[in-house]
Each structure stands twice: as structure tokens, then as C-alpha cells.
Amino acid sequence: MAVDLQKLKRKMRGVTSTKQVTRALQMVSAMKMRKAQDHSEQSRAYRAGLNDLMATFEASPAEAIPELAVTPSGGKTLVVTFASDRGLCGPYNSNTLNAVRKLAEDKGIETLEIKALGIKVGSVLRRRGYKVLSSERRPVYAQIGTKIHDLTRELFEAWNSGDYREIVLVYSTIRGMTVFKPDPETWLPIEPSEGENAGEASSTSGENYIDEAETAPVLAQAVRRHLTNELLTALLQSEASEHVARMVAMDNATRNAEELYSSLQLTYNKARQAKITQEICEIVAGANAV
Secondary structure, rough: OOOOOOHHHHHHHHHHHHHHHHHHHHHHHHHHHHHOOOOOHHHHHHHHHHHHHHOOOOOOOOHHHHOOOOOOOEEEEEEEEEOOOOOOOOOOOHHHHHHHHHHHHHHOHHHHEEEOOOOHHHHHHHHOEEEEEEEEOOOHHHHHHHHHHHHHHHHHHHOOOOOEEEEEEOOOEOOOOOEOOOOOOOOOOOHHHOOOOOOOOHHHHOOOOOOHHHHHHHHHHHHHHHHHHHHHHHHHHHHHHHHHHHHHHHHHHHHHHHHHHHHHHHHHHHHHHHHHHHHHHHHHHHHHHH
């Protein structure tokens, strides 16, 4: 069957254009990933400092703010998801959806309420019958501080309402260039184990660091800052994970485009050579006939 050379050339031009787009997206994602990783590392260092500070107190975080450690009578679970506003990032968003689905299987879909940062996941969960309280776009970096402050206030208000037995964070994490699937993390209630070794730490690194009469309010403030930083860490980790996932997906797409172009080029060359050979044969046959 004759091959349409013009159609092949159009396909090759289309593949070339697609490859240029995917390569550009890959480069942009790589740049954004480096920035997001830097911000995430700063948050991690701040988190380590807060943990060291809380370890200097003899009281545990659960003792400092008991209302955040006692499980309310409410039977619902509030799930906060951190995902993407866009696609083209491989299985990044679907991994978050799968994590929420597993939570629904364990706890019952009727007990879950969702707050979604990243409209992709929020819209899909709503279509699947989950109760989505809010679905918002992820904030740009300049607005992250304000957004985290507002989110912390909203979650504390939700917890104090007594309607929820726990608040769970669902977000992807990265180590190097590897994106790990979301592992639901309990934000509230505070686990008593977080303060088990506080007394031991204070005897070595924080002895007489703070006047005992003032430790309760200081520790309570440190715990609240720690919880706020947990939300910030989740947001920054999810953002860095998205950029890594998109960079890998666009790299794979670029490689596939190159392979497809090579295949089309080979088909085009073979068809063109066959056409030239056929024309030569026709010329020779015509000359012989004369």
C-alpha cells in the first residue's frame, strides 16, 4: 500500500512540536523543583529546631495542650489533601486519590470529610461521592505564609468543634529524585509518645534552659508552632514532589517523542526511496518501450 509522504511529514512536524513543549516543561519543572527543595529543606531545619526545643521540657506536648491530645466524641475524620492544580505529572495526583480511597476503605467513606489544596484531587473526589468541604488552588510561594496561617486556624476551629476524632494529612514526599506515595499522617490528636523522652532530653541538653514556672505557656506555643510547621512541610513537600513527578513525566514524554520521530523518519525514508525507485523503473520501462 502506498504511503502518503505529506501525511508522514505532518506527523513528524507534530511530533517535533510536542517534543519541544515537553522539553520546555521538563526544564521549567527542574528549575521549580530546585527552589521547592530549598524551601522544603529550610522548613525541615526549622522543624528539627522546634523538636529540639520541645525536648528540653519535662512536660510532654500532650500535657501542655491537653485539648489537642484528647480524642473528641465526634466520629468523623477530617482529611487534608495536598496535590496539584494541573495534570501532566504522571501518577502524582492518582497516588493521592488512592491514599484517600484506602482511608475510606478503613474508616468508611461516610466518616470522611475532605479539605483539598489542589483542585485536581478535590474535583475528582467530589465526583466520586466524597464530602469535599473545600477545594482550593495551591497558593503561590509569596502567599504560602498567609495560607498556612489561615489553614491552621480553620483546623483548630474544626478540632475544637468536637465533630472530628482525628485530622489527617495526605501528601507526597521526596528523597533526592524519588517521589514516595502519600502515607496518611495524623495531625491531631497529638500522640502522647511525642513527649515520652522529653525528660531525658532536658537532663542532658536543656537543663535549666527555661524557668519551670513559665514552661507550660512556652511549650504550648512551641507545640502550636510545630503543628503549623507540619502543615507548611506538607505543602512544600507536595509542591517539590509535583515538580519532580512532572519533570520525570516530561522526560519520559520527550524520550518517547524522539523514538516516535525516529520511527516516522525511517518510514518516511523507506517510502521516499521506494517512490524514487518506482519512478526510475517507470522511466526505464518507458525508454525501453520507445
